[in-house]
Amino acid sequence: MQVIRDLADFPFLTNAVVTSGTFDGVHRGHQRILARLRQVADAVGGPAVVITYWPHPRLVLGPPPTHPELLELQLLNTLDERIVRLAEFGVDYLLVMPFTREFAQWTSEQYIQEILLKAVGAKHLVIGYDHRFGKNREGGFEYLSQHAGRYGFTVEEIPRQDVDAVGVSSTRIRQALRTGDVATATRYLGYEYPLTGTVVHGQKLGRTIGYPTANLQPTEALKLVPAQGIYAVWATTAAGTRHQAMLSIGVRPTIGAGLAQTVEVNLLDFSGDLYDQQLTLEFVAWLRGEEKYDGLDALTAQLALDAQATRAALAQ
Numbered sequence: 001m002q003v004i005r006d007l008a009d010f011p012f013l014t015n016a017v018v019t020s021g022t023f024d025g026v027h028r029g030h031q032r033i034l035a036r037l038r039q040v041a042d043a044v045g046g047p048a049v050v051i052t053y054w055p056h057p058r059l060v061l062g063p064p065p066t067h068p069e070l071l072e073l074q075l076l077n078t079l080d081e082r083i084v085r086l087a088e089f090g091v092d093y094l095l096v097m098p099f100t101r102e103f104a105q106w107t108s109e110q111y112i113q114e115i116l117l118k119a120v121g122a123k124h125l126v127i128g129y130d131h132r133f134g135k136n137r138e139g140g141f142e143y144l145s146q147h148a149g150r151y152g153f154t155v156e157e158i159p160r161q162d163v164d165a166v167g168v169s170s171t172r173i174r175q176a177l178r179t180g181d182v183a184t185a186t187r188y189l190g191y192e193y194p195l196t197g198t199v200v201h202g203q204k205l206g207r208t209i210g211y212p213t214a215n216l217q218p219t220e221a222l223k224l225v226p227a228q229g230i231y232a233v234w235a236t237t238a239a240g241t242r243h244q245a246m247l248s249i250g251v252r253p254t255i256g257a258g259l260a261q262t263v264e265v266n267l268l269d270f271s272g273d274l275y276d277q278q279l280t281l282e283f284v285a286w287l288r289g290e291e292k293y294d295g296l297d298a299l300t301a302q303l304a305l306d307a308q309a310t311r312a313a314l315a316q
């Protein structure tokens with residue numbers, strides 16, 4: 001997949017089959033659209049093109065007036081994660097449109113002319129039933145299909161029942177992760193929720209109890225960090241090796257009161273220095289809530305049980 005981050009750099013294509021959207025999460029609903037995109041591309045012998053936006057439009061525009069609670073935007077995907085997923089689902093060209101206040105003012109006609117026709121060379125559009133584009137979200141399937149003849153492209157809508165058949169939405173996935181319901185998130189995403197961070201220094205306490213824990217600082221500040229609790233995860237190092245690991249997201253009540261939340265992971269079969277490296281976690285299972293133990297010995301005994309539970313969860 002070729003990734004193009006500037007409209008001016010997009011190679012004009014013939015017979016391009018195009019879809020567009022934010023695709024945060026690239027979840028199973030999105031995957032329906034991508035599968036159809038791939039199918040049409042194969043049928044017409046043209047490239048499959050996705051147009052996506054970064055940063056997330058809501059970050060630039062603020063929450064919709066009807067949903068002020070959405071102010072606190074939490075992303076399911078970093079841009080890098082989105083790129084990896086879109087490539088996996090058979091996209092040939094990805095245009096990452098820088099989403100600015102100025103771009104948000106483009107009319108739907110400008111959007112069609114400048115992006116779809118001039119830059120990309122769209123011949124077939126495949127769009128989700130609720131897709132909107134252009135200033136004030138004025139453009140959609142109706143507008144496109146009314147004018148398709150004039151533009152010289154065909155438009156296909158993925159009906160609501162197809163997308164909704166999988167019962168998935170980004171909101172539902174966020175809700176699941178915010179309650180530690182990793183199983184539901186995995187089912188909706190079709191893959192295990194990833195979280196990438198840089199390993200930073202902590203209190204150096206972990207090593208003294210036999211469980212060193214790499215403290216993770218997420219690389220994307222807006223990325224949703226799942227609920228506090230203890231999880232079984234896969235941890236992949238910068239070198240690309242994947243390890244069984246147990247993860248704690250919490251405030252460490254056993255160690256002290258009023259501590260800041262940390263994301264700490266112990267790799268079960270590993271020893272070495274991870275500081276300043278990137279680690280990528282994939283959430284596999286919720287193990288338990290965070291507890292206040294009566295001293296470090298009790299915590300250490302629990303960590304041994306967590307290690308067993310982790311091996312069991314990851315063996316499945």
Ligand SMILES: Cc1cc2nc3c(=O)[nH]c(=O)nc-3n(C[C@H](O)[C@H](O)[C@H](O)COP(=O)(O)O)c2cc1C
Nearest residue numbers: 202203204205206213246247248252253254290291
């Ligand atoms: C799998 C796992 C489970 C943990 N569970 C708890 C817990 O239930 N309660 C708690 O106070 N701390 C818990 N911790 C956090 C430890 O207190 C933490 O690893 C220790 O403070 C070491 O901190 P350091 O990395 O800053 O040295 C857990 C850590 C791990 C890796």
Ligand SMILES: Nc1ncnc2c1ncn2[C@@H]1O[C@H](COP(=O)(O)OP(=O)(O)O)[C@@H](O)[C@H]1O
Nearest residue numbers: 201202203204206207212213267272273274275
């Ligand atoms: N199995 C392991 N899992 C996690 N980190 C490990 C492991 N083995 C060695 N380390 C190293 O130990 C560090 C964590 O040790 P710890 O005493 O908890 O210090 P800190 O408080 O700085 O996290 C990690 O950042 C990593 O460099």
